[in-house]
Amino acid sequence: MSERERVGERGTLPVRIWRGGADGAFERFDVPRRASQTVLDVVVHVQRHVDPSLAYRYACRVGMCGSCAMTVNGKARWTCRTHVDAVVTDGALEIAPLSHLPIVRDLVVDMAPFFDKWAAAKGQFAPTATRRDPFAKVPPASPKRRAIDATIECIGCGVCYASCDVVGWKPDYLGPAALNRAWTLVNDVRDGAGVERLRAVATDGGCQCCHTQQSCTRSCPKHLSPTGSIAGLKRLVAQAALKGTL
Amino acid sequence: MRYAAWRFVLQRGSAAVLALCVIVHLATMIYAVRHDLTAAAIVARMHASVVWPAFYTLFVVAVAIHAPLGLRAIVDEWLGLRGPLVDAVLACAALVLLAGGLYAIASLSA
Numbered sequence: 001m002s003e004r005e006r007v008g009e010r011g012t013l014p015v016r017i018w019r020g021g022a023d024g025a026f027e028r029f030d031v032p033r034r035a036s037q038t039v040l041d042v043v044v045h046v047q048r049h050v051d052p053s054l055a056y057r058y059a060c061r062v063g064m065c066g067s068c069a070m071t072v073n074g075k076a077r078w079t080c081r082t083h084v085d086a087v088v089t090d091g092a093l094e095i096a097p098l099s100h101l102p103i104v105r106d107l108v109v110d111m112a113p114f115f116d117k118w119a120a121a122k123g124q125f126a127p128t129a130t131r132r133d134p135f136a137k138v139p140p141a142s143p144k145r146r147a148i149d150a151t152i153e154c155i156g157c158g159v160c161y162a163s164c165d166v167v168g169w170k171p172d173y174l175g176p177a178a179l180n181r182a183w184t185l186v187n188d189v190r191d192g193a194g195v196e197r198l199r200a201v202a203t204d205g206g207c208q209c210c211h212t213q214q215s216c217t218r219s220c221p222k223h224l225s226p227t228g229s230i231a232g233l234k235r236l237v238a239q240a241a242l243k244g245t246l
Numbered sequence: 247m248r249y250a251a252w253r254f255v256l257q258r259g260s261a262a263v264l265a266l267c268v269i270v271h272l273a274t275m276i277y278a279v280r281h282d283l284t285a286a287a288i289v290a291r292m293h294a295s296v297v298w299p300a301f302y303t304l305f306v307v308a309v310a311i312h313a314p315l316g317l318r319a320i321v322d323e324w325l326g327l328r329g330p331l332v333d334a335v336l337a338c339a340a341l342v343l344l345a346g347g348l349y350a351i352a353s354l355s356a
Contacts (some may be wrong), residue, residue: 033289130257166323169322169323169324170323171270189269202248202250202251202254203250204250206250208250208254232267234254236253237251237254238251238255238258240251241248241251241254242255243253246248246251
């Protein structure tokens, strides 16, 4: 099948892609339009057929790994699960790296600050049992387990973090993903770092910085509500401060 | 960390008080306008009551807590200004609001 036959009557799509580091600029490419084409398909086409030096990151291509998140026409999205038809504006596409994270090159950002904040929010599970203890029994219908169900599916793609205005304004703010993780562990009855974790999320860049604008909730590709998790943390932090246990 | 948590508690607590105070204040203003109350009549009622000075004292205290804390977040996030000097300036702003408000209440009710 020739390239023209594959492209059919759809023609080409003008795409502006960020090149270089923080001081880089957009470069235009013309990419053949195809049916059911995703934004990741566009980026892959450019790298494989036009400019092999284009740097970007992806792995699973099916919305499981969360590594292909980029800024598409101004909004952070998973490029693998975003169809061009759904986001194309005035017949064009603009693809940039995620906001609020240092650009390594082109469409690749350094995720280290993002995950450093998970660690700062005590995002690690702190077990209270040993391997000799019996398995913990957590009733699936218990309120705490249900609260975890609403948060546990986060895969750390960084879309919420890049969409959060407060992260942009206040660089030491822990951000929605790290706080969502903290709230998940706060509700884990097997975890033993409750007070420590509350202290970690009650710092100057902690949960109380959230303005409840809900950009994270609106943008989350997994349809989670980090805003709800942060509200839960705020409630617990306030209660602990009033009780003097913080 | 405790300061940050307490700032949050104070800001939300004062916001709850202010929500109530603003509603009462607006209702009072509407009442005064609809009943053609003069400034002298309003001052006379302030003199005759302990409830109104107490209410506006609560209002002023809530404002003195809430406004500087909100301003702190704004100068932090929008101007990148933070630290002990900023906190000292905002504490002064809180005292100015408190002193000005209490002075006004005392002048009207004494």
